[in-house]
Amino acid sequence: MDKTPPSDDVTIPDGAMPGLRHHPARFMAYYVRRHLWAHLLVLGMVTLAMACGVSTSYIIRHLVNAMAASPRPDMMVVWSMVVAFCGVIFVDGCAWRVAGWMASGLFVEVGGDIRRDLFRYLTGHSVAYFAERMSGALSARISTAANAVFSLENLTAWTLLPSGLNIIMSIAMLMTVSPWMALSIVGMTVGAAILIFLLGTRGRGLHRDYAAQAAENDGEMLDIVNNMPLVRAYGMTVRECRRMGQRIRHETGLHRRSLRYLEKLRMFHAGLTMLMTGGLLIWVVTLWHLHRATIGDVVMVTTLGFVILNCTRDLAFALVEAVQHVSRLSETLEKLLLAHETSSHPPPSRSLPQRAHGHVSIRDACFSYPGGKPVLSHFNLDIRAASRVGLVGQSGSGKSTLLALLQRQRFLQEGQILIDGIDILALDEDSMRGCMAVVAQEVALLRRSVRDNIRYGCDGASNAEVAAAASAAGCLDFIMAMPQKFDTIVGERGVMLSGGQRQRIAIARAFLRNAPILVLDEATSALDSQSEKHVQDALDRLQAGRTVIAVAHRLSTLQGFDRIVVMDHGRIVQDGSVSELENMPGLYRDVLMRQDSTLSVP
């Protein structure tokens, strides 16, 4: 397998991931623990800043009382309060800035850790997992998870924590004026926060509808962009734009409703704040009138009361927002942290010798897709090392499924597939990938250079070896004609190359891998006869001395093979040499005759 990532890059090991699928809080806790001291420092700085902020009201109270003292104010007290005020706002500013500085590195770092872990875990899923899901949506989910945690950390540091601390410290300070007043404020604060939170969460349906529609539209857009050639070919550009326009209008409508709901809550809270602050002012002025409160008390209570009530609003809205981010994180983890399909088998531990023979044996194999009919049932096939076997059969007879099972992209429900006598499920990744090379109809190329694409999976290969493989695969002519030769970037999925050129790059890759087993999946079926000739020549060179398992609809490509296996509904219905099957009534001869007369694919 690829190299294990450096342990520094792993916060949550793959084995622990599925256990966190329904536990977003525990998932986040791993990343907080990884940077515990930095998180504690941010927490400490925010607490210090809040303490400073609240104590300014306390200092102002004393300043006002000292200034209003009769017959003459004590200027020592007045100036010491001024100095204290300046000191406190200086510390307050410094604490915020230290917290901001730390957080700007810390929260971004956490986002990076999450992306690395989720990407690594995602790449461990089986090919079937990817085949059944939209790849764009999966990669978008990794960003969604990292962004949700980033938002939650920011929300906690800059809103939840300050508002909570502000409320607690302000109430403690109000206790010094009137315990009853402080208790009343506690009641009002808790009541208002609970009310806003409950009303806020009642709007969750609206937020969810919007989030679901937005995700669906993103997927839809990606689908259209990926299929632009089809859209153009069928003259559907205008219609697709109109369709997308309608979907986006629907999404913006849902977004507006979700935001307006929050806005209505804010209006409701503003009214509540006005009433409660007015009530507090009347109360403290009455106390002052009864000589039970000083002017400083009036100033402090009014300021703190207003601060507290505003903080309840911030706290409640931040909680509602936090619920939204946690929902997004939960949804993402649920989708991404499914247990790897391979994990139900014992960990692969056996390896093949440096040069495996390439004897393939499929024994009593049973397989069906989830919820589908059996594709293979008690299927047996033995392929000698260095023999060339063609798999033939009507569409849907199970040929591609067999190749997927052979490459460990899918897993048998019963039976075994053995390579040189070892069950492929027991083979470690290096042996598994090292013993097999694949050339398929749809060649997978990355948006990297020609050289990197040929060298893919053989990192140690020198430039000379890459060039030799390219030469053996008949690629040199077109590579040398490219602007940057081997360094030319092939474009997304190799769009800058023709179908035949892409095939020959795949063949060069297989040459470099030099695996004893070669799997050909309709390798030449999509090519015109000129390209097919080039590719076929390269393939003939590649096949020499290897076990070849080739699926082909065009029977002419299997001329010269040692053996043909004809499949029908997941069973072998004919098995023999080309000449035997040509002279035997049955599916092979029927197809051959049809192709001879039409020269087309059945």
Ligand SMILES: Nc1ncnc2c1ncn2[C@@H]1O[C@H](COP(=O)(O)OP(=O)(O)OP(=O)(O)O)[C@@H](O)[C@H]1O
């Ligand atoms: N991902 C999938 N999920 C569910 N069923 C599938 C899936 N892939 C294939 N099948 C079903 O499995 C059966 C065998 O399909 P398979 O692709 O192996 O046939 P094939 O012989 O390779 O066909 P073709 O020559 O058209 O490629 C078919 O009935 C097909 O509908």
